[in-house]
């Protein structure tokens with residue numbers, strides 16, 4: 001054991017990032033690129049009746065204007081099968097494949113020119129005539145007649161998992177204490193700093209593409225299918241991603257467009273979107289309406305939860321957030337029904353956005369629980385403990401680990417919860433109203449099949465490679481740490497590379513599963529390497545390890561030794577040189593263990609918030625957040641804290657700032673820029689303390705890792721709304737909580 005894991009470790013790619021040496025998709029240099037710029041629709045629904053590109057094509061530098069009339073057809077039906085996140089119902093939207101307009105700001109033409117400026121200028125001169133229809137973009141008004149039954153979905157979806165438990169309607173009727181309320185969340189956008197970008201070129205019938213993606217292998221397979229070429233003939237390169245948060249899980253519009261144009265023009269094509277274009281080309285968190293009905297006894301023991309959920313989708317795909325069902329695992333209530341409906345709107349298809357489904361669902365459930373606690377005059381933590389799920393309430397399976405009770409205690413102590421006066425408007429700081437609120441967070445503990453290749457060289461270095469992504473959480477660093485620990489090598493000697501489709505397959509980066517998945521592969525590959533080293537050592541006549549079993553040996557600092565005689569060592573370099581080998585290479589695929597099936601798995605968090613509200617202005621400041629997260633073993637303490645802090649900040653954004661505004665007359669997103677779309681800035685962020693309650697989980701995987709990227713934000717919006725109620729006595733059930741709603 002080298003004890004690398006669990007310590008705080010700086011990012012191995014930190015220096016590259018802060019010095020600008022890390023290259024993002026749009027920054028790769030290629031010879032003689034043509035620059036693309038998209039033309040977007042100005043109507044939200046209807047048909048293109050004419051598209052006149054003559055004026056645009058006359059402009060200096062313009063090479064060609066692609067529209068649905070002249071763009072070659074790609075095999076998108078085959079490509080759909082390669083996108084594991086494509087909703088089963090409907091057809092994904094593909095730009096330039098027809099005259100139909102499905103949403104405002106829809107890509108309808110691609111101008112290619114010698115420079116970006118020429119392409120952008122000419123794009124304004126493309127003349128489009130439409131047969132316009134009236135769009136329906138308001139879920140509330142378009143919903144009543146357009147509910148979509150989802151019974152045809154495969155069993156993995158939320159709807160299928162949401163089979164009722166017990167008889168919630170009957171139990172609710174019979175309950176001595178009832179609570180019922182509706183909650184709404186507007187559309188929100190991921191808005192990472194890096195914009196969607198692709199650079200594509202063809203070489204001897206093979207496609208090379210630099211793309212911003214969370215899913216290197218998905219994109220490779222998708223493009224191969226779309227262009228009818230072998231998967232091995234597509235090389236996706238995506239070493240750095242400047243934030244994505246779900247918007248780059250599914251293939252975006254740019255890679256197929258750039259590759260198509262590059263093939264037609266026989267030269268590289270670079271296509272970078274503007275912020276406004278990004279708002280309608282890679283999804284968003286859908287608009288949500290929820291109704292929660294709670295039935296309980298006088299002490300707060302829940303007997304019924306009826307949780308109705310409605311989100312919007314596009315007119316062409318039935319997107320649903322199939323992670324909403326985690327909420328039903330949270331409390332030991334015998335009667336639960338979870339209803340999920342999607343409503344077709346004339347907007348693009350939504351997509352995953354950090355903690356998809358769960359954060360929305362827990363906003364409603366955790367606010368409702370707070371309201372019930374207030375009604376019953378029971379402490380909010382106490383109410384949660386009364387209903388604590390000792391086993392998975394759906395199937396009675398034991399948890400692989402669940403330290404949520406300890407997390408409540410730890411966070412409450414640190415926060416000083418015992419000093420809370422439960423009476424709303426009872427606590428003040430000068431003229432400011434002080435409110436304390438809390439909520440539970442829950443997310444899955446997922447693992448996906450993943451491979452990795454590790455090569456250990458005679459020069460004493462190791463190189464690990466997997467087609468994983470790192471959109472910012474610190475995957476480069478954590479996999480380097482895990483590989484170094486299990487190889488028994490100094491961390492400076494180990495390098496991890498990711499983001500190429502010619503590396504061994506790894507899952508897309510989502511669901512907070514990358515460390516568990518790729519990490520497990522690294523552990524397996526390192527074990528193969530260690531075995532190989534011993535085998536090679538023993539081929540040498542003078543091996544000190546003859547007849548030794550693996551557990552009698554130790555691997556540290558690039559050397560093998562007997563535990564019983566650590567002074568006598570053989571370095572990996574000596575072993576390799578002794579066998580005349582330049583390197584040893586092992587590839588390993590890790591899969592989730594079947595043992596997991598006997599258990600329920602989840603990560604949990606206890607999240608506490610202090611707000612200060614100006615009673616005259618209605619402004620809310622989140623002055624303190626304390627989180628305790630129970631997510632198995634922590635690999636890198638530093639980046640893990642960063643993940644939880646990022647989640648907390650995002651929770652503040654969701655609670656107080658974020659909303660994509662739509663002018664329903666035109667079906668158009670009106671605040672599609674970082675100037676107009678509000679997110680928290682430094683002045684909005686005060687003290688955030690993030691702690692972990694370690695869980696010794698032997699079942700989830702060998703590393704005991706459960707994941708932490710998403711759980712950190714899941715209770716925060718509810719905790720803030722609960723704190724605002726405590727401060728002001730006003731319950732705001734409609735996010736974001738802006739001053740106008742409080743005054």
Ligand code: MOS
Nearest residue numbers: 246353354510511
């Ligand atoms: Mo995330 S929304 O799992 O990319």
